[in-house]
Amino acid sequence: MKISSVAFISCLGAVSAFGLPTTTSSSAVKSFRGQAIASPAFALKIEGGLPQLKSTTALAASATSSSTSDVIATRGGAMGGLDIPLILYFLFWYVGNYYYNITNKLALKAAGGSAGFPMTISALQLAVGAVYGIFLWLAPDARSKPTVTMDDIIKMLPVAFCFMGAHSASVFALSAGAVSFGQIVKAAEPAFAAVLSQFVYNKPVSKAKWLCLPVIIGGVILASVKELDFAWSALISACIANLFAAFKGNENKKLMETEGLKDRMGSVGNQFALTTILGFLMSVPLVLAREGNKLGQFVDLFKTNSILKTNLIASGLWFYGYNELATMTLKKTGAVTQSVANTAKRVIVIVGVAIVLGESLDPMKLLGCSIGIGGVFLYSIIDQLLAKKSS
Numbered sequence: 399m400k401i402s403s404v405a406f407i408s409c410l411g412a413v414s415a416f417g418l419p420t421t422t423s424s425s426a427v428k429s430f431r432g433q434a435i436a437s438p439a440f441a442l443k444i445e446g447g448l449p450q451l452k453s454t455t456a457l458a459a460s461a462t463s464s465s466t467s468d469v470i471a472t473r474g475g476a477m478g479g480l481d482i483p484l485i486l487y488f489l490f491w492y493v494g495n496y497y498y499n500i501t502n503k504l505a506l507k508a509a510g511g512s513a514g515f516p517m518t519i520s521a522l523q524l525a526v527g528a529v530y531g532i533f534l535w536l537a538p539d540a541r542s543k544p545t546v547t548m549d550d551i552i553k554m555l556p557v558a559f560c561f562m563g564a565h566s567a568s569v570f571a572l573s574a575g576a577v578s579f580g581q582i583v584k585a586a587e588p589a590f591a592a593v594l595s596q597f598v599y600n601k602p603v604s605k606a607k608w609l610c611l612p613v614i615i616g617g618v619i620l621a622s623v624k625e626l627d628f629a630w631s632a633l634i635s636a637c638i639a640n641l642f643a644a645f646k647g648n649e650n651k652k653l654m655e656t657e658g659l660k661d662r663m664g665s666v667g668n669q670f671a672l673t674t675i676l677g678f679l680m681s682v683p684l685v686l687a688r689e690g691n692k693l694g695q696f697v698d699l700f701k702t703n704s705i706l707k708t709n710l711i712a713s714g715l716w717f718y719g720y721n722e723l724a725t726m727t728l729k730k731t732g733a734v735t736q737s738v739a740n741t742a743k744r745v746i747v748i749v750g751v752a753i754v755l756g757e758s759l760d761p762m763k764l765l766g767c768s769i770g771i772g773g774v775f776l777y778s779i780i781d782q783l784l785a786k787k788s789s
Contacts, residue, residue: 487727492743494720498713499577499751502569505709508699512574512631515696517681517688519710520569524562524678526714531671544668550659551676557653558676560646565717566681567639575632578752578759582621582767583636585744586614588777590637591644599648606784610777617770621763666725674718740778744771 502523509515534541546554571580589611595601622633654660663669689696700707727739748767752759 481730484727484730487723487730488739491720491723491727491739492746494716494723495743496747496750498716498720499572499581499747500754501709501713501716503572503577503751503755505706505713506569506573508703508706508709509696512570512629514573515689515692515699516570516573517566517685518693518696519573519713520566521678521681521685522710523569523714523717524565524674524681526711527718528671528675528678530715530718531667531674534667534671541667542664544663544672546659546662546672550656550662551672553653553656553659554672554676555680556649557646558673559680560642560649561673562677562680563642564639564646565677566684567635567642571632571635571639574635575629576752576757577755578748578757578763578767579621580632580636581744581748581751582763582770583618583633584640584643585770585774586618586637587640587643588774589614590640591647594641594644594648601648604781604784606780607777610773610780613773614770614777617766617768617773620766620769622766623762666729667722670718670722670725740774744774 502519505519506512506514506516509519535543568580568584571583588607592603592607592611596603663672685693700710745767749759751757
C-alpha cells in the first residue's frame with residue numbers, strides 16, 4: 399500500500415480513536431446496545447523499516463463516545479462488572495505509547511539521528527497535536543472550546559514550558575541512543591521528583607520513598623553497563639527530560655489550585671490541547687536557535703523522504719492521542735492502579751520496541767530494567783502499603 403494512503407488512513411484512525419465527543423444522547427446510547435461499533439483505528443506493522451497498515455477491529459469509539467455511567471446504565475453492569483470503556487482507555491493508551499516510540503524513532507533515523515533534526519521533529523510533533531486540538535474545537539459537536547482568560551494562559555506558561563522541555567529532551571535522547579535505553583533512564587523520574595519536592599517545593603518525601611531511590615538508580619546503572627548503543631548524550635538528555643517532567647508535575651499541581659480554572663478549561667482534553675499549543679509556540683525559538691541554519695535541508699528532506707513524512711505525522715498524532723488517553727485513564731483509577739499501569743506500560747514499550755527495532759536485550763540490561771522499574775513501582779505504592787500495615 400502506498401505511503402500516502404497509509405498516512406491518510408493513519409490520520410483518520412487517530413481521529414476516530416481519540417477525537418470523538420465524551421458524551422452522547424440517550425438515543426445514541428440505546429443504539430450502542432443493539433449494534434457493534436466498528437472504528438477505522440489502525441496498527442502499524444514494521445516491515446523492513448517501513449510502517450505498513452495492518453487491519454484491525456477497534457472499539458475506541460465506544461470508549462470515547464459514551465461515558466462509563468451510560469454504558470453501565472444501559473447494559474446493566476457493563477458485562478458483569480467490567481468497565482469496558484476503562485479497559486479500552488488502557489488498551490489504546492498502551493497502543494498509542496508503543497507506536498509513538500516506533501514511529502518517532504523511524505522519523506529520527508530518516509532525518510539523520512541526533513546529528514539531524516531532533517529539535518525540529520519534536521516541535522513539529524507538537525504542531526501536529528496543536529492542529530488536531532484546534533480541529534476538535536472547530537469541528538461540529540466534537541469538543542467545546544475553553545473559556546480561559548489571558549491570566550489563565552500566563553499561569554499555564556510554566557507548565558507548558560516544562561512540557562515542551564521534557565518532550566524535546568526525550569526526543570533528543572531517543573535520537574542519540576536505543577529507545578529501550580532511553581525509556582529505562584526515563585523510568586528514574588521519581589528520583590528527580592523526590593529531590594524537587596523535598597528541596598524546591600518544600601513538600602517532604604517519606605523515608606520509605608527515599609529508600610526506594612537507590613534501587614531505581616542502581617537498576618538504571620546496571621542497564622547502562624551492557625548497553626551496546628550507550629551514549630552520554632542519550633543519558634544526559636533523558637535525565638534532563640526527567641527533570642523537566644518532575645518540574646511539570648509540581649507546577650501543574652500549583653496551576654490546578656487556581657480558583658475556577660477547571661471550569662474555564664472545561665475538560666482534560668482542553669487542558670492538554672492548550673498545553674500542547676503553548677509548548678509548540680515556545681519550541682519555535684529553540685528550533686531556530688539550534689537548527690535554524692539548516693531548516694532548508696529539512697524541508698527538502700521532508701518533501702522527498704516519505705518515511706520521514708509519514709512517521710513524523712503519525713508520531714505527532716500518536717503522541718497527542720496517547721497522552722490525552724493516559725490522563726483520562728489515570729483520572730478514573732486509584733493510586734495503586736495507576737502505579738501498576740505505568741509499570742506495565744514501560745515494560746511493554748521497552749521490550750516490544752526493542753524487539754521490533756532490533757535493539758539489544760542483553761541479560762544485564764534486562765536485569766537492570768527489571769530492578770529499576772520494580773523500584774519505581776515500589777516507590778509509587780510504598781506509602782499506601784505502610785499506611786495499611788500501620789492501620
